[in-house]
Amino acid sequence: xxxxxxxxxxxxxxxxxxxxxxxxxxxxxxxxxxxxxxxxxxxxxxxxxxxxxxxxxxxxxxxxxxxxxxxxxxxxxxxxxxxxxxxxxxxxxxxxxxxxxxxxxxxxxxxxxxxxxxxxxxxxxxxxxxxxxxxxxxxxxxxxxxxxxxxxxxxxxxxxxxxxxxxxxxxxxxxxxxxxxxxxxxxxxxxxxxxxxxxxxxxxxxxxxxxxxxxxxxxxxxxxxxxxxxxxxxxxxxxxxxxxxxxxxxxxxxxxxxxxxxxxxxxxxxxxxxxxxxxxxxxxxxxxxxxxxxxxxxxxxxxxxxxxxxxxxxxxxxxxxxxxxxxxxxxxxxxxxxxxxxxxxxxxxxxxxxxxxxxxxxxxxxxxxxxxxxxxxxxxxxxxxxxxxxxxxxxxxxxxxxxxxxxxxxxxxxxxxxxxxxxxxxxxxxxxxxxxxxxxxxxxxxxxxxxxxxxxxxxxxxxxxxxxxxxxxxxxxxxxxxxxxxxxxxxxxxxxxxxxxxxxxxxxxxxxxxxxxxxxxxxxxxxxxxxxxxxxxxxxxxxxxxxxxxx
Numbered sequence: 375x376x377x378x379x380x381x382x383x384x385x386x387x388x389x390x391x392x393x394x395x396x397x398x399x400x401x402x403x404x405x406x407x408x409x410x411x412x413x414x415x416x417x418x419x420x421x422x423x424x425x426x427x428x429x430x431x432x433x434x435x436x437x438x439x440x441x442x443x444x445x446x447x448x449x450x451x452x453x454x455x456x457x458x459x460x461x462x463x464x465x466x467x468x469x470x471x472x473x474x475x476x477x478x479x480x481x482x483x484x485x486x487x488x489x490x491x492x493x494x495x496x497x498x499x500x501x502x503x504x505x506x507x508x509x510x511x512x513x514x515x516x517x518x519x520x521x522x523x524x525x526x527x528x529x530x531x532x533x534x535x536x537x538x539x540x541x542x543x544x545x546x547x548x549x550x551x552x553x554x555x556x557x558x559x560x561x562x563x564x565x566x567x568x569x570x571x572x573x574x575x576x577x578x579x580x581x582x583x584x585x586x587x588x589x590x591x592x593x594x595x596x597x598x599x600x601x602x603x604x605x606x607x608x609x610x611x612x613x614x615x616x617x618x619x620x621x622x623x624x625x626x627x628x629x630x631x632x633x634x635x636x637x638x639x640x641x642x643x644x645x646x647x648x649x650x651x652x653x654x655x656x657x658x659x660x661x662x663x664x665x666x667x668x669x670x671x672x673x674x675x676x677x678x679x680x681x682x683x684x685x686x687x688x689x690x691x692x693x694x695x696x697x698x699x700x701x702x703x704x705x706x707x708x709x710x711x712x713x714x715x716x717x718x719x720x721x722x723x724x725x726x727x728x729x730x731x732x733x734x735x736x737x738x739x740x741x742x743x744x745x746x747x748x749x750x751x752x753x754x755x756x757x758x759x760x761x762x763x764x765x766x767x768x769x770x771x772x773x774x775x776x777x778x779x780x781x782x783x784x785x786x787x788x789x790x791x792x793x794x795x796x797x798x799x800x801x802x803x804x805x806x807x808x809x810x811x812x813x814x815x816x817x818x819x820x821x822x823x824x825x826x827x828x829x830x831x832x833x834x835x836x837x838x839x840x841x842x843x844x845x846x847x848x849x850x851x852x853x854x855x856x857x858x859x860x861x862x863x864x865x866x867x868x869x870x871x872x873x874x875x876x877x878x879x880x881x882x883x884x885x886x887x888x889x890x891x892x893x894x895x896x897x898x899x900x901x902x903x904x905x906x907x908x909x910x911x912x913x914x915x916x917x918x919x920x921x922x923x924x925x
Contacts, residue, residue, distance in 0.1 A: 456483060463488050584608025740764025743777050774799070794925075796825030805849050807913060809906070811841035817914070819847075821854045826925035828854045837869050837913025843904045845888045845912060856881055856924045862889070863922045867915035871907040878903075879920045886920075 458467030468483025480496040494501055503510040512518055547553035558564030569576040584591040589608030602616040649661045660679040697705045714720035725732040740747040741764045748762040761769045766780030773786045788795040805819040817836030822829045861880040868877035878889040889903035906912055
């Protein structure tokens with residue numbers, strides 16, 4: 375049943391149906407509802423539902439205003455299609471959302487002419503994605519951009535859940551700003567970076583920044599940004615700590631430095647610095663400025679300090695090399711070997727300048743003649759200068775003779791204020807005497823050298839039958855040779871024609887030429903080196919001697 379109502383004053387006419395209303399066309403392909411104004415379906419009191427059935431497409435050329443909502447039910451494919459007026463990038467078509475005052479709240483669709491982008495825009499509020507499932511998926515063919523370069527938006531990731539990013543994110547910072555800020559919550563790490571667990575393929579954090587000392591590669595500070603903790607410039611110089619703030623730098627493992635330059639340096643611009651080695655949070659060893667580590671130190675000097683004992687070890691199967699105890703006593707297993715550079719002293723021992731309390735070097739070494747307490751030689755270690763042997767003997771230079779025992783000194787020469795102190799050297803040699811019928815004869819000549827004087831003597835005669843008027847002897851060792859030849863030194867017990875005569879000896883380099891003292895007139899005595907008889911017995915008698923200078 376239906377009823378038609380019409381307003382006689384030219385108002386709205388109304389057609390009311392109690393049952394269903396079906397409008398269809400048996401000829402053609404459309405049904406037209408025409409009105410000079412708007413065509414309204416339903417009323418605000420009954421709020422009926424309207425269904426557009428079929429598989430065809432309903433086309434509205436004007437705007438469709440749904441006061442209570444618009445619903446599309448489709449078996450498959452598009453439910454609602456909004457078609458713009460253009461083609462491709464020139465098109466513009468979107469769905470807008472407005473409030474009851476017809477103020478737009480936001481829109482979704484192709485809102486920008488000249489692009490193929492679909493935009494989801496909120497004019498004044500936020501845009502929320504609240505999936506009922508476990509994730510909100512934003513997928514792109516190659517990349518996903520948040521924001522645009524013109525407005526430089528700030529992006530906040532809220533909530534207490536954990537987000538997972540499978541791809542790579544690139545943050546391009548705008549001019550004058552940072553690329554990203556991470557603000558942590560209390561009692562939580564702000565940023566956690568975890569590499570792969572695959573062996574030889576696990577890498578952590580990579581920073582590439584800086585080109586000069588004026589740049590910064592990384593910088594760590596406290597939460598307020600007032601105290602520097604660790605930073606590095608663009609060439610690798612690393613600074614830990616802050617001026618006038620003295621943090622502790624703890625290394626639980628090993629510290630290794632591979633650099634052939636200046637090595638490890640401890641720098642402090644205001645107070646002397648040092649390095650400490652700790653065990654169970656207690657310092658046991660220090661290395662640094664002496665003015666801080668010891669009371670008597672001066673600024674600029676260096677001290678290695680141990681509060682108990684200091685052990686120096688070498689890499690010989692973990693063998694202890696030396697120990698310095700708290701009394702300052704050094705015990706070494708291998709001795710001390712000091713090599714100085716040119717022009718410098720290898721070891722200098724200086725005691726305190728305190729009367730009756732200044733002590734130098736004490737050596738407790740040596741047991742017998744096979745070892746020594748002190749051995750001093752030249753730089754090439756091939757010439758002995760001074761040796762104190764284990765039996766107490768002292769040897770200076772390389773003299774002849776053996777060790778004399780405790781309290782004795784055996785020296786090549788001894789001088790007092792530049793003058794030689796007489797030393798006694800004894801020995802013997804075989805002298806060869808010439809001028810005999812049977813040829814040269816030999817005999818034993820004894821000698822005693824005291825200081826710069828030498829004495830030659832015999833205990834048995836050296837003689838034979840003469841064949842010439844001269845006589846000489848060769849074979850003198852260097853120890854009894856004079857520095858300058860001496861002549862006509864008197865000597866007794868020369869034998870000529872079987873008689874014992876007074877004679878002379880002229881001594882040169884290894885040879886003695888003998889002469890006879892003859893009477894010339896009443897008082898004159900003359901030396902005749904050709905005065906021997908050329909026959910009869912001639913030679914050097916027993917107990918003959920001659921004394922002469924050698925230096």
